[in-house]
Amino acid sequence: xxxxxxxxxxxxxxxxxxxxxxxxxxxxxxxxxxxxxxxxxxxxxxxxxxxxxxxxxxxxxxxxxxxxxxxxxxxxxxxxxxxxxxxxxxxxxxxxxxxxxxxxxxxxxxxxxxxxxxx
Numbered sequence: 294x295x296x297x298x299x300x301x302x303x304x305x306x307x308x309x310x311x312x313x314x315x316x317x318x319x320x321x322x323x324x325x326x327x328x329x330x331x332x333x334x335x336x337x338x339x340x341x342x343x344x345x346x347x348x349x350x351x352x353x354x355x356x357x358x359x360x361x362x363x364x365x366x367x368x369x370x371x372x373x374x375x376x377x378x379x380x381x382x383x384x385x386x387x388x389x390x391x392x393x394x395x396x397x398x399x400x401x402x403x404x405x406x407x408x409x410x411x412x
Contacts, residue, residue, distance in 0.1 A: 327375030329402045334369045337408035345369020349387035
């Protein structure tokens with residue numbers, strides 16, 4: 294059976310209603326965690342992302358407080374111990390590469406891959 298085509302306005306309304314039906318229950322609050330932060334660090338040279346970076350050091354801070362540290366394995370993978378929700382600054386450093394300091398907002402389990410550049 295073929296369904297009739299919906300006008301664009303009706304289709305958008307249906308999509309919004311469906312999105313609302315999939316959202317968090319009314320009155321519930323998001324969890325503070327603990328949440329997992331993990332990913333892979335790659336090398337970047339002349340706009341080309343290449344091989345994973347082993348032994349990169351990652352430090353997660355909030356204000357002046359260190360919230361976690363991690364080191365990449367031979368495949369460039371890292372994983373922090375479970376963390377509470379929050380906004381952090383992640384410092385990524387490795388010999389022969391420029392430091393990278395992205396902001397990270399953690400409010401769920403998250404995979405975040407980064408590419409660090411050779412100076």
